[in-house]
Amino acid sequence: MFTEKFTLDKSYFAECFDESVAFSDKAKPKYPLLVFLILLAGVAWFVLEKPYVASFLVLVATLEVVAFIYQRSWWITRQMLSRASGSLVTLQIDEQGIKAENPYKQYQFAWQDIEQAYKTDKGVVLKTKQGMQYISKALISTQSFDFILAQTKI
Numbered sequence: 795m796f797t798e799k800f801t802l803d804k805s806y807f808a809e810c811f812d813e814s815v816a817f818s819d820k821a822k823p824k825y826p827l828l829v830f831l832i833l834l835a836g837v838a839w840f841v842l843e844k845p846y847v848a849s850f851l852v853l854v855a856t857l858e859v860v861a862f863i864y865q866r867s868w869w870i871t872r873q874m875l876s877r878a879s880g881s882l883v884t885l886q887i888d889e890q891g892i893k894a895e896n897p898y899k900q901y902q903f904a905w906q907d908i909e910q911a912y913k914t915d916k917g918v919v920l921k922t923k924q925g926m927q928y929i930s931k932a933l934i935s936t937q938s939f940d941f942i943l944a945q946t947k948i
Contacts, residue, residue: 911946
């Protein structure tokens with residue numbers, strides 16, 4: 795059994811986002827939505843002759859582009875504003891699974907609950923039915939990280 799401790803800080807959140815975003819559904823812009831909004835704006839402007847509706851739809855499309863461009867900064871800021879920011883996480887890794895807890899949140903999952911696991915340059919992304927969890931290899935011992943890789947068969 796391994797017990798690791800680390801602090802949830804800005805550098806951890808940045809690494810977590812950078813390493814796990816490629817495995818989420820937010821890795822690419824929503825091109826179909828943008829095309830749909832622009833087409834609706836064109837219909838509203840030229841067919842229905844409703845320039846206010848068209849302007850609103852273009853504004854929504856622009857907002858979607860801005861949200862995609864700043865998604866990293868916004869996600870990190872939200873994490874830094876959460877009460878868990880700055881707290882100490884205790885990670886317990888054993889033959890049954892992984893348990894993590896801090897004063898504000900805890901999660902636990904068994905190895906068989908992991909649907910997919912991805913080794914990245916800086917850690918490992920574990921996908922379960924509840925969502926994704928990122929574990930940085932810089933914050934835990936080499937033995938713990940190797941044990942996780944062996945259990946997930948990466």
